[in-house]
Amino acid sequence: MDSALIPEGADRCSFPKFAIGISIVGAVALWGVYAMFLCWFKGLNQTNMNDYYGFALWIWADLAVIAVGGGAFFTGLLKYIFKVDELKNIINFAVIIGFICYSSALLILAIDIGQPLRGWFIFWHANVHSMLTEVAFCLSCYFAVLTIEFIPNILENRQANKVPFFHHLAHNMHGVMAIFAATGAFLSFFHQGSLGGVAGVMYGRPFAVREGLLIWPWTFFLFTWSAAAFGPCFTLMVTKITEVITGKKLVKDNVVHLLAKISGWMITTYIIAKIIDTIYWAMVTAPSLGFKMSHFYTNNSFYGYWILVTEIVICGVLPGFLLLNKSTRENPTTRLIAIVLGVIGVCLNRWVMVLQIMAVPVMSFDTWALYIPSWQEVATTVLPVAYGIILIAITYRYLPVFPQERELNQPRVDQ
Amino acid sequence: MFPFNFEWVWDTAHIIFMGGLWYAISILGAGMAYVIVKAAMDTMNDKGESHH
């Protein structure tokens, strides 16, 4: 039915099967869209956020998708700037995942703000001292970069590529992609960092505040580093999921091993820095403001030491070790465990750096603030996931995303 | 964002921040303009000789 659009020589499921799959996920997406419209038309009272908990579930989701979307910029950086050529086999997919993550992030921001129609004031009336301004600018610009990186892949669709202009455009864009990738890396460095800065500069919040370098608190660098470290984990995880669902091998092991190895090094170096940061914060920064470390992790039903141990040891040190060690890295099971833990770890880090900050009381007579998201928040947080699945399904079906797919999936007769 | 917005100040912070921003935007803009023009020219050149 849609075979004319499917890349040449690729094997895809039947259109009805595809349509049914899409419509199931689409229903979830529609639920999210409904919740999104409720938030827009009725206002943020649809959520369970409050004046203590001004950032909530979806802002965590926002930071988390940006963090895991870091795979795109880091892979791009490696591929185009450091010329790690093997990565060309996964770069398309990394870009698509990045595109999904960043478009989701922007969508979430559009739902999250109380006055979406005035959202552009962040650009127009920019306060250059605010980390959030930096985030907004770099995020939008980097999203433009991702779009630019995504376009050639779209134009390589069988039908699109028949249009000569599109063909040439794709070709030419590949030619100068290194410049875009470099700009993207620059922008990404800053907005990932600024997101970390968002928390680190809140000097009214001893749980968040960090000392740092010039105007940048340490969280600025930690966020960039962690996005670069864990982003590839997410790329690999989604690749693995895609392979399982399609029942096909899509990327060669050597590519996966390489990315996993790089990620392992990044995670390990990151987690060392994170541990130093945490110790310094717990031993020096917080006590200088009158806080014992136990203040942040006790006296409430949710935020215990477990969250610190899970984030740093189980989801940081452990995956770092598993990916550095050649045997565990190349063992599909331990590698999968490592990348899943890594993804959880970075998401947990973002949770802590957004939500635990809000929950911790600062005034001596204040109390812990805990909250449970409303269904509207859950639905709008699930929306990007559904949207991501749909977009990956469509791009996988119609675009030559994986250059090695044909080679890896030769009909048996040819072997 | 622009010097005519009233909160704009000609200070180091604005120069560094906005400088970086406009620099990035210019590169992206110029790059895209270049590839589009180049692609248009290539398409026109194709008309004479059949490329495929």
Add this chain to the structure above:
Amino acid sequence: MIQDKKAHKFGMVIDLDKCTGCGSCMVSCMSENNVPFKEDESRKKDSITWMRVYKLTNGKSFPDTQVVYMPRPCQHCSGKGGHGHSPCVSVCPATATDYGYDTGIVSQIYTRCFGCRYCMGACPYHARYFNWWDPKWPEGMENYLSPNVSPRMRGVVEKCSFCYHRYQLAREKAYGEGRDGIEESEYQTACTTACPAGAIVFGDLNDPSHMVHQIVKPDPHPDPMNKYVVDKSRNPKVFRLLERLGTNTKIYYLSEREWVRKAGDNYLDGEWDKVKNHHGSSSHE
């Protein structure tokens, strides 16, 4: 920081031994500033009260319990080192909240705020409130709204402005009468004038003739124990909320009771005994 001789630094000192927790300041503020109300205001975490009165206890059991009420308006932080980078102003992406170097007042521009709530996260005093709902008044009640303060729309952050419109009106009046400045009594916030116990004193911390200056005696030198802290009070009974963070609030509190002063900030075990007698740099000179 602009070192204009004429620059004011409006601030407040609240005598917690006089405060009875009666709530006049809260209602006066709501009435003065067109603060809306809704059906259920018992969820304090979404109830807009620019001025909120906290109840503190000394944590002792019957009959040694003691209670004190602490009114908490926006603290109008001068920020680290007093340079105007208050926790909220420095983070607002759209310049919707600003620090007035000529007044020391942290302003909020409702029509520019787009509701990102970053400022709320940055404020440890919970002084900032979000309009989760459209403000609605029962039929006819909008007739009591004051034109001096515009009612806010849903989706923006609001907070205490030190009744800035009263400052503007006082200045206009003085200007109309050909006077340069305004008198201490001409600009007083709604909570100050409402307090039946006279617990709130408001004025210019920079002006030695003002009562607030005389009570607080702000120390012009940075605190030798913390370079970010400026304008520490030299009055041993006066303290600020979370002073150690370096927010440099312009709301000072006064209490004879040591446990109350201690509750104003966080201290490690045993730390309070070391710092409790430290009041500004000059007291150590």
Add this chain to the structure above:
Amino acid sequence: MKVDRRSFLGLGLGAVAGVVVSPVGLKLTDDSSIWTQNWPWTPVPIDGEISYDSSVCNLCPGNCGISVRKIAGRPVKIEGLDGYPVNDGGACLHGIAGLQYLYDPSRVRTPLRKNGDIFEAISWDEAISFTAGKLADIRKSNAPQKLACITDKTQGSVPGLFKRFLTAFGSPNLYAMPSLESNLELTAQTLHGSGNTLGFDLENSDFVLSFGAGLIEGWGSPVNCFKANASRKERHAVLYQVEPRLSNTAATADKWIPVKPGTEADLALGICAVMIKNNLFDAANFKAGFAKFAAMVQIEYSLDKVAQTCGINPGEIEKIASLFAKAKMPVAVPGKGRGDSGQNLKEFAAVHTLNCLVGNLNKTGGVFIMAQNDYLSFPEAVMDNVAETGAGQEKMAGSVNDLVEKVNAADKPVVDALFVYNANPCYSLSAPKRVRQAFKKIPFVVSFSSFLDETAMEADVILPINTFLERMEDVPSQAGLAKNIIGMIRPVIKPVFDTKDPGDALILLSTALEGTIAESFGWESYAECLESVTGNNWSSLSEEGHVVISEGAPEGVPEVDFTFLATNPSTVQAQGEFELTLIPIDNMHLTGAALTVSPFALKTVSDRVLTGTDIVVEINPATAKGLKDCGDAILTTPVGEARVKVNFNEGIMPGVIGMVRGLGHTFDNKFVSNKGVNVNDLIGPVIESGSGLDAAFGIKAKISKA
């Protein structure tokens, strides 16, 4: 031109590019943001000239001077009036929120008549002629005494006009709701003879011994008390607060003396005993019964006995007695909470006896024995035969509570018609269910009310009256204020709805009744009436807004009569057998009697008092076995049961449960009604023999996990 696919595509793309590049997008974006800044559903207050009106607030007996800021004629803000002798610029939260009453959603907007279960709007003419018709029937039956009337107070021209109406009609049955003022008048009558009241010179006293008086919880003239309390620090004056719970007054006091609920009188008499025993008293002008009293307290209120009863140690009692007796300007203050409901004469008299013993009567910083206000000069009411016989009869009951009992006890209606003015007995008396039941038994109830509250809901006709912002009225100071001041309420805005001054409503009604009643009300309007009855004071009242009748300590040493206490009247006990005692808490943020709290004031109420629609009761963690802080519980008393939430409070005596007064309204107002429980629903009346006061200071209770 042929449009092929290619040129169509080109055209389309071109159009899109054109729109994107054109200023249309920018313009729309800009417009949409401007739209959000001017949403039509966000009101834009109209600007205009600023003006200030001064008046007096009558939301409570405090009667503070207020300044109303108006813009283009609209009142926008109420503030305390600087220089006013009661409050000098201060104001309480209820007064400041006063404008919310003006536009209250539950205001009665036109006269209403009950038809079945619903009210229908009628005109004033209809309402007056209908009411007059019903009243005329009662007079025709020659039983005019069967018209009764409940008002909030007895003093001032408006209660005066109600009294006059009843007299001219032929009924002695005028009843005032219990108030601090009525309790003080009764106390003064008992110890110093009738026609007197008490004023407490708190602002000059150097030692205030308060027996639970909520000096900053709304006792007396609240703002005046706030100010006196606040100046304590500078004056080096001391406040000792005796009560089972760490109220805000206790919290601000120099010493809190927790005693078992209901034992305040015992403590006061115990202190008397110590003072007499140690000869720490000043027997000036003591008349009847002192010797007997002195002997009685030594036996019945010995140190050990009192210490046992009150739950404090004997040494403390001796110390208080000595401090109190040796202070320069000591004053003992009676009246738990606001001092209005749940009070008993024994306690008032016992506490005031301390003042008598210490000899601070009519001295600066002490208690002033002041004559009740008599500044009004009404001409004699004209009465016909019917009126003469009816008004000459004995009053049917001793108090509002007694009236309710009588109505409920009788098979046939003992009251044919009832007026209720500015009172909400169906909410504020204990066990209001029985009050509503009595109201249902009365064939014709007329409510003079601004709001459709619980009592108005029980009426057959509601004559809507102006709020204090829309009317004129003289308000004499009362409730323990140590000055005699007449305040003048002046309208700051024309009536917002079809409402009238209560005086004008009475004039209309009397005119419709014709004859001698109409003759008794021969004024054109209430304004004219007020001018004539205030006589010499009118010019000051109308020009300055108030008259100071007297200030400072009165002359002379009044006589003291100890007879009442000398017989050792029995102490009222809490009803029931349960282990714990439930006591009502007066909270400044809430209102007690006729007034319902405003949305603004309710907003200031702690979530440890009201959460959602649940009332939160205070209990000491030591007593709260099996309960969780913030958890749900069932509170049971002999009178009723309620679902509550629990607040662990170390500031309440073990064995005591505190429940705030002023919640649990049931009328139609989503902002203030149907929130929490009315504590009166859980407390039954306990009548003190002798005084007839409902002296239920609390009730025995039990609490268990819900």
